[in-house]
Amino acid sequence: MARIVTFFIMLVFWVLISGMFDAFHLGVGVICCLLVAIFSHDLLFYGHPDLLWVRDIFKVLAYFPWLFYQIVLSSLEITYIVLHPRMLEIIDPRLVRFRTRLRNTMARVTLAQSITLTPGTITVNMSGNEFTVYALTQKAAEGLPGEMETRIARALERE
Amino acid sequence: MTMDTVFLLASLGLLVSTALALIRVVGGPTVLDRIVGVNVVGAQTTVLLVLIGFLFGNISMFVDIAIAYAMLNFILAIGVTKFFLRRKSARGGSEET
Amino acid sequence: MSIVSWVVAVLLFLGVFFFAIGAIGILRFPDFYSRLHAAGKCDALASTLALVAIALFNVRDFDWTLFQSWDNLRVSLKILLIILFVYVATPAATHAITKAAFIVGIEPWEKRKRNR
Structure with a gap:
């Protein structure tokens, strides 16, 4: 669950920073956000595995x-x-x-x-x-x- | 008075206060004083970059540069502080370890 | 000039004013620790005022049918992101510098020493 929330927060951040809406840039963004969400989702929700x-x-x-x-x-x-x-x-x-x-x-x-x-x-x-x-x-x-x-x-x- | 004039005047005011902060950077008695001065200069430069973006009519590019500059400013403060913490002396810059 | 322009100009010059106060502060204060006061606080407020002014000016005539307006809104949100970053980063940097000065052993200026 924390991974999914991290992924969407990162994706919003990517779109905000990048400002390019073609397929290539969005695809790279999705891949990067997936990697970040898989490997370091516990940095964003430090000590809160639940969604309290x-x-x-x-x-x-x-x-x-x-x-x-x-x-x-x-x-x-x-x-x-x-x-x-x-x-x-x-x-x-x-x-x-x-x-x-x-x-x-x-x-x-x-x-x-x-x-x-x-x-x-x-x-x-x-x-x-x-x-x-x-x-x-x-x-x-x-x-x-x-x-x-x-x-x-x-x-x-x-x- | 158009908005361009307002931005130009604000940029000039920022430049004057940057010069004031630079006096502390040049003449600070310890290295840490200089770091504080550089930090203030960096914060002013961040705003100045966005203002320059308006004056050049290319705001979206200069905002990116401003974000990068703000982050560099923070990392500079942390990094230089760690370096001088390891050297355990903040007086002057001429003595060698 | 419209009302928005006046608000933007006032906020911008307030920001520049507080930046100038910060710069004068780090020149006038007697010791290292009190210089940090002027540097840290005035910069946070001044950056906020000036950047909010710029972000407001960037979306001054917002039209939701135009793509350009939405792009301007995105740039304004980016400017607000700088403010958020400044609020996280400035106290952390101030804290790091203060701790370094404390460990290195810079003496704080005290009123009693001067009066003795």
Whole structure:
């Protein structure tokens, strides 16, 4: 089942990229997608041999608008700091360590990426369930992990 | 003011910020600073390539080039980082291992 | 100029503005780690704004009877694919560079050292 889904996703991707609709190019595309689907379908559905992810994908899609809102906020904050004439007095960089309660690998990676994209924090290291985060201001350091972890847990963790 | 003018002005603005980022690439104290600068330049170039596609009226070709450039930019960052991680030193570029 | 053109122009110049902020940021910040903040975040948002503007302009007069319009839609979807790739790749690259700097041992700039 995972092979068939992989095949169709790859085929849509091929048509999107190629844009040629004659027999030769479509045939080559079908052959390539078949090979990819047979040999490496487990890369796309890592750890999910069943199709439970279809149910989850809507929850994931609900997470993205909030992430984009956070990115806009973070860029505005960076803009304020960069254009401030006495920048060195505002920023107060520090390293923060915290433990996450997410167990899923995918959820942890999403949390790391989201931390990097959101206000004033970047992930330095992630080993096991311990994150090392570099925060630009004290306010950003205190807000970790906060609301983001809850939202990711709602979107990606399965009970 | 036609849309071509808008795209031309945006391209010029992008070029100016690319030049600003290049200052960091040339003068960065460590190699990793230079990598960050190159990354920023690469992201700007990706957008610039698509804009150039509009100016030349051949957007579908330039989008392909932009995708390839974005991927190359990512692979460059990962690869160079791994290389300097193995060398365990980020100061300067003149000393030999 | 129509409404779509105005929206496209505003989005495009916002994107260019945030790119400029990112470039100024990596020039002004005092240490390596805070430069990464400016580089990673502003680039993600700026790429999104500029590329969405371009994708919108590409399908500005969509006519579902013409093959050319559908081809334009395909090219716009490709541009959106670049955005998706940027969102996956930029944090990963930032993370890799940060980890390398951490292991190599670049000291973070701290406020207390300066005040002492």
